[in-house]
Amino acid sequence: MSRFFLVAGALVMAAGVAAGAYGAHAAKNAAHPEAVRLLQIAVLYHLVHGLAVVAVGLAARDIASRFLAAAGTLFLAGIVLFCGSLWALAMSGSLPLPTAPVGGLCFIAGWLAFAVGAFRSR
Template sequence: MNHRWIILWGAALGASAVTAGAFGAHGLKNLLPPASLEAWEIAVRYQLIHAMTLLILFALAQLLDSRLIPRAAQLMTVGTLCFSGSLYLLALTGNKWLGPVTPLGGSLLIAGWLTLFYAGLKTKTGAV
């Protein structure tokens, strides 16, 4: 089973979250209003949390024979891109039309977590 894309996305999201966090703290601190900086920080936080989650899902995908683990990873990857990406753009541009993309991303993140929950329910005892 080759789920290399999970670790690649996890690493890419992790590295870019640290970069975005540093950019927000140093490059945007004096340029953006507090509300925009807060949105930026939320985006970084969620991106980093889900980058780490993808790395955990990669490990689980190696241990469990479940098609649900990669599905959860896909949902979390797209959800992170939509959620954090829309908040980054909203913080930088102030474009309100991006607003609906954020809850869509959040919904995909929730769906990813629920898919992982379902995978746990379907895992047979002693499978790990």
């Protein structure tokens, strides 16, 4: 589990940096009038939660916990749902499904699961 979340977190961070660089240029031609702000928020949450995935990987070296596994999974889901929906909204101007709130709930649940996993560790 530790290796998976360390690798996943590193890849998420690399993608976050690339997304930020791309977004700085793509926002100029984006469909949504608030595209710059939406992409800044998406990249911020992407990078913060990429670090959270790395933290899960590091914690999993010492703590074997299903709560940590759940936290890492929820962080990854939140990145896809929350950040992905902001990207889609910024670039297309509309969203077929409002997935940002679900992604936000994944982030919150991930942090709570992380806390429980850390608290219950020996």
